[in-house]
Amino acid sequence: MKTLHTILTLVLFACGGGGSPSDSDEFLSDALSMPREPTVALDGFASAEQCGLCHEAHYREWSTSGHAYAMSDPVFRAFVAVRQEHYGGKQDMFCLQCHSPIGTRGGEIVPGFDFAELQPITLEGVTCESCHKVASLARPYNSGHVLEPGGPMRGTIAEPAVSAAHESSVRADVKRLLAGAARVDIATVATSVRAGDVVDLLVTVENNISGHNFPTGSTFNRQAWIEVVVRDGDDRIVFATGTLDASGEPRGSSRAGPGEGEILRLGSILVDARGEPVLFPWRATEHVSNALGPLGERVFRLRVPTTRAARGPLSAEARVLFRAFSPTALRALGLDEYVTRLEIHEVSRDRTSVELRPP
């Protein structure tokens, strides 16, 4: 599933969705992905459930994936609602061209559309046939694939068995991506320091994925950061960065060089013309990314002061953490009830220790 997913993901940035609301009465359209008149018939597509009758495992995997929730995700709906308001419905097909290509091309997504009135196939979001009925790619961004409902089911099986349900055909250009994620390493410059001196820590984070950034996709929604906690010989925290503050946001450290006060962020933010962070992509003028490129590596240097009375050894632990949304974003969307359900995933962890010599 990775390849098509990545194509869709890459394009998110190509499109940006930036700019400011236009005064024109025209609604945003595109002959291929946001047509003014339907180019496919909704009833030309089968539901995932029907595919699941034979492809049980694929159905199970799909139904818990982000693709299945592309249209029902409350955060997505909240973003769309705000955008409908900002643009008076004139750009309603923009987000939907990817989140429900079938519904958008099938004529269901019209200016001012209402989620409550959509057909089940549209609400299936990125369903089986929005990928397996792709005949070709017209452009590598913004839902640039050509959907052919009447065509064969395209997949990777070189000589698919004959099936009563559908014709099958191989897509030779589907490349497999390597699975993997980021890895963190924490090391000390010196294995022992005098109490009262500064301990230099090197935190290296590495993207093991060859195909895309870490994190990837809508990184301005995502949060990926490094947490570093240093404890003394009495297990007291003497230094921390990336731990959560009262609002649930990762704290910066006042002593995290090179950029003093910088938190070790790996995601990205959107900013407006004045450089202020903004939540809504279409209000942003710039995307400032800290993501790690494919197979990229970054080294952060942390300077941890100690006191003359400190007892060693110091133990330092670094973790790469990831979560789907920031609590601030959910609150701004009026989705406070989801804040406590946000899960933080540990991507990688490493630790090291430093001896303290008498001053």
Ligand code: HEC
């Ligand atoms: C986001 C696009 C996407 C969606 C949605 C999707 N698939 Fe796939 N599917 C793929 C890709 C890409 C492959 C090729 C496998 C690979 O490269 O790992 C694939 C492979 C397959 C195969 C071939 C056997 C195999 O595992 O390689 C079958 C069968 C299949 N999918 C069925 C389904 C069914 C049924 C659904 C819905 C329940 C579905 N797919 C949803 C993209 C998708």
Ligand code: HEC
């Ligand atoms: C009646 C059973 C049945 C149903 C229903 C069914 N399929 Fe299949 N499908 C098959 C068989 C059999 C194959 C060949 C598998 C093989 O060769 O290992 C296949 C192959 C595929 C392939 C691989 C094609 C290739 O050339 O690599 C894809 C993709 C696929 N099906 C998707 C779907 C989707 C999407 C649906 C729902 C719209 C669906 N199938 C419904 C039986 C079914």
Ligand code: HEC
């Ligand atoms: C070019 C295709 C494309 C367009 C256009 C697009 N998205 Fe997405 N969207 C994606 C993909 C792919 C993902 C999954 C990427 C990921 O997991 O980071 C995604 C994920 C999301 C998520 C995260 C869903 C979750 O629960 O994790 C939200 C929210 C979202 N999009 C909102 C929007 C909004 C709002 C718009 C319109 C302003 C939009 N998208 C336009 C492709 C697109």
